[in-house]
Amino acid sequence: MVTVYHAQHTRSLRVLWTLAELGVEADVRAIPFPPRKLKPEYLEINPSGTVPTMIDGAVKLTESLAICEYLADKHGSRLLVVPGDAARPDFLQWLWYGESTLMVPMTMRARIGRMGKTGEGIDAVLADAREALSARLEPLERHLGERDFVAADRLTLADIALGYPLYLVKWTKIDEVLGPNVRAYADRLHARPAFQRAAAVQ
Numbered sequence: 111m112v113t114v115y116h117a118q119h120t121r122s123l124r125v126l127w128t129l130a131e132l133g134v135e136a137d138v139r140a141i142p143f144p145p146r147k148l149k150p151e152y153l154e155i156n157p158s159g160t161v162p163t164m165i166d167g168a169v170k171l172t173e174s175l176a177i178c179e180y181l182a183d184k185h186g187s188r189l190l191v192v193p194g195d196a197a198r199p200d201f202l203q204w205l206w207y208g209e210s211t212l213m214v215p216m217t218m219r220a221r222i223g224r225m226g227k228t229g230e231g232i233d234a235v236l237a238d239a240r241e242a243l244s245a246r247l248e249p250l251e252r253h254l255g256e257r258d259f260v261a262a263d264r265l266t267l268a269d270i271a272l273g274y275p276l277y278l279v280k281w282t283k284i285d286e287v288l289g290p291n292v293r294a295y296a297d298r299l300h301a302r303p304a305f306q307r308a309a310a311v312q
């Protein structure tokens with residue numbers, strides 16, 4: 111059984127969601143966030159102090175999407191879109207979009223928010239990050255159109271990658287950045303029983 115270090119509302123949610131979609135059990139170890147400050151022993155497991163970490167025998171991974179891909183691969187799942195499939199370019203685009211393009215402004219807001227500082231400079235950075243996020247959601251809004259999923263007409267890891275920043279948008283109450291297609295898409299993803307089970311793990 112794989113071990114997953116998890117903190118609620120962090121990217122380890124993607125891993126628990128993937129496991130739930132796969133119907134695979136894991137030994138989930140909940141840790142306080144941020145472990146760098148609240149659980150220094152965790153640095154022996156993952157010196158960067160980031161969450162998640164997954165251990166499977168001799169394999170240790172600390173990138174959420176690498177872990178999801180490893181698990182989907184291990185369990186032969188259709189959450190992946192394999193090379194050669196016509197949907198592969200869309201899959202790659204949105205898989206990476208979720209962690210890189212969307213998470214950059216989202217993380218900026220989350221980190222600053224967590225520091226609890228206020229002031230004109232802080233407000234300007236938060237507003238700029240929100241503006242960037244709003245612009246970065248526009249290509250997704252257009253891509254979704256009538257689609258239910260971003261690639262291959264089924265749930266893939268690309269949706270799980272995107273579903274996390276969209277969850278943070280709702281959790282941090284900046285839903286006004288969501289256009290109608292992205293909002294409906296996020297609601298569909300977050301209504302999935304597997305997502306709800308994962309999000310409830312504390």
Ligand SMILES: N[C@@H](CCC(=O)N[C@@H](CS)C(=O)NCC(=O)O)C(=O)O
Pocket residue numbers: 119120121122144145146159160161162172173174175209
């Ligand atoms: N790209 C990594 C980022 C991991 C990451 O930064 N996780 C955040 C939580 S969502 C974290 O642990 N931050 C703690 C810190 O930076 O001290 C991934 O996808 O797993």
